Amino acid sequence: MRIFRRSAVLLLAAGVAAAVTAAPATACGGLVAPNGAVRLLRTSTLAAYHDGVEHYVTSFTFAGDDSRAPNGESGEFGSIVPLPGVPTSVERGGDWTLQRLAREVTPVAAATAATFKKSSAISDSAAQVLLQTRIDALDLTVLKGGGTAVGNWAREHGFLLTPDAPEVLDFYARRSPIFLAARFDAAAARSRGQRSGDGTPIHLTIPVENPWVPLRILALGRGALEPINADVFLLTDEKPALLGDSAGVDLERSSPAGDGLLRDLRSDKGMAWMPEQMWFSYLRISTPAGRLDHDLAIDTSARRHPSLELAGFSVPSAAPAKTGVTRNTGWAVAAALGAAIAVIGAFIATRSLRPTA
């Protein structure tokens, strides 16, 4: 009897604390609502693929800044996250999973992974809203559209886009037209009794194919010389082949995942599907934003040939190279867009069926 093993990519991401200064503050993905009174502290993300289903768990953590809220208005932040596919469900995730992952590696950092199906021509028409839901004080919208369409939707809904956003949105839309827009309402959070530092985990279930981790999004809204520091956690059924782990994106650990880690993760809400054995990879990102112009492609199949396109290397860039000028002080950017990455975390999973005798 032939037994098929399915390899899965489990991508772990833990948010990095984001520094927030004057409004507008940037949030995950570099988009922020006009009030800018809510500060983003940390987001965490876990991506896993098993049995044909990709599970994406991420958490938004915020710090409300009442002193900056003009005229008592509630502050909001928002972010846009590229997704590898259309989620079949968006629900509240377990509280334990992301905390456990954060403890596995120190310092905790963010990693995002996404599988992208090749998309056909990017549409410049209006973005299509595929799904909308609210989890605690977090409004989530799944969008489908090209970079311009998604950018227009974000602008029309109060998200403040940085000058590099049009190009970055196009960069990701060429590989997948699916994005998650997250808007956090600080007033609603306070009314629920949420305090600064409390997180709201969400769990996305996404059918995906080839895995990759969006890294370039970390540089959104950053000056070319600004340092990007983040961590990428991967869990795969087999040891993965990687493309994009160049200088500044360093593979720090590659070994079988510990039984304790997997057992702990499996015990959390919605995580019972996790397999018994996985390979653990840990990459540390430390590079100037101007050099982070690509993503991390992953291949866990026998071919061991990560895609150039999924790594973002073969996607042409129409924009001139960034200069070394620093950003306007009015655009103070969170040092750790790892949070953004967490938000941006999309998970990719390879589905490889191997017959075993």
Added chain:
Amino acid sequence: MKTAVAATTAVGLLAGVCASTIGIASARTSRHTAAVHTVQLTAHYSHWSQSHVSVPAGTVLRFVVRNQDPIDHELIVGDDGVQARHEAGTEPRHPPRPGEISVPAGTTAGTEIVFDRPGRYVFACHIPGHFAYGMHGTIDVT
């Protein structure tokens, strides 16, 4: 006579309507007829489609700006003092003024200006972060 006056008035009104319809602001410092140089400028990925313009002094410099981005831009034309004032300014929208125009996402707008004195001038977008990102060019008036 009345017919001529009426005709002249009608033409004048029509010209004014046309100018306002296409949103072109014009400033002429010279009463003499001047040549018009039109610059078709496109904003894409928060960069201008061209970085340099050169015109003789006294030329009417007409900018037609097409914004292809999903974010707003603006065009400010003038000397360093004008640029510095707008970089520090807080006016969220610019009505059509000579050398100043807001160009919302996905739209086209225009402005005209005349430089009677030779020198180097600048055209730029001063929405926060855009100038530093590289959204500026130079004008040589000879």
